Amino acid sequence: MARSARTARTALAAGVAVGALTLGACAPITTELPYAPSDGTRVDFDDPEVRGLNLLVIATEEGGDGNLLGALANNSGEDVEFTLTASGAAPVTVAVPAEETVYLGTDGEETLLSPVATIPGGNLEATLEVAGQSEPFYLPVFDGTLPEYADYLP
Numbered sequence: 001m002a003r004s005a006r007t008a009r010t011a012l013a014a015g016v017a018v019g020a021l022t023l024g025a026c027a028p029i030t031t032e033l034p035y036a037p038s039d040g041t042r043v044d045f046d047d048p049e050v051r052g053l054n055l056l057v058i059a060t061e062e063g064g065d066g067n068l069l070g071a072l073a074n075n076s077g078e079d080v081e082f083t084l085t086a087s088g089a090a091p092v093t094v095a096v097p098a099e100e101t102v103y104l105g106t107d108g109e110e111t112l113l114s115p116v117a118t119i120p121g122g123n124l125e126a127t128l129e130v131a132g133q134s135e136p137f138y139l140p141v142f143d144g145t146l147p148e149y150a151d152y153l154p
Contacts, residue, residue: 039140040070045133049076050096052128055084057141058105058152059116065154066116066141069105072096076131086126086139088117105152112154116141 040054055070066089072082074096085091092111096102104111118124120143127136144150 039142041137041139043128043135043137045130045135047076047131047133050074050080050082050130050133052082052084052137053101055104055126055128055137055139057086057113057116057124057139058143058149058154059113059120059141060143060153062117062119062122063115066113067105067152067154068092068111068113069152071101071103073101074130075099080130083129084113084126084139085129086113086117086124089113089115089124120145 038054040056041052043052043055045051051073053071053073055068057066057068059066068084072094074080077098079095079097081093081095083091083093090113092113094102094104094111116124118141120141122141123138124141125136126139127134129135142149144153
């Protein structure tokens with residue numbers, strides 16, 4: 001009896017191991033999925049040549065100005081214009097030359113979003129448009145509480 005119990009446990013363990021390997025093979029490799037590696041939002045289009053990277057707003061209060069941070073990448077062979085429209089704010093248009101990336105709000109182009117229609121810690125409904133494509137997304141709003149953002153307050 002002890003031998004058959006040991007055989008049953010071995011068979012069960014082997015079955016569990018085979019099941020785990022089979023299920024593991026069905027799972028996607030998450031490191032190959034595009035994602036925003038920071039606090040901002042990544043915006044991908046059907047055309048993989050253009051995209052928004054790590055987009056976020058730094059503001060002191062609702063209703064005031066906000067500093068738009070992030071980058072707009074254009075890997076195509078033609079110059080493009082990105083237009084960001086956030087709820088309650090005037091649209092922001094940024095020209096990005098062919099095969100270039102424009103960095104917003106840091107060492108690159110200063111871009112103010114005004115007015116910011118939510119409190120810091122909230123999200124703005126926004127749309128990014130380029131080359132006839134449009135993608136809705138949520139634009140996070142931060143204040144200077146985190147030391148890495150304090151220098152970017154408008």
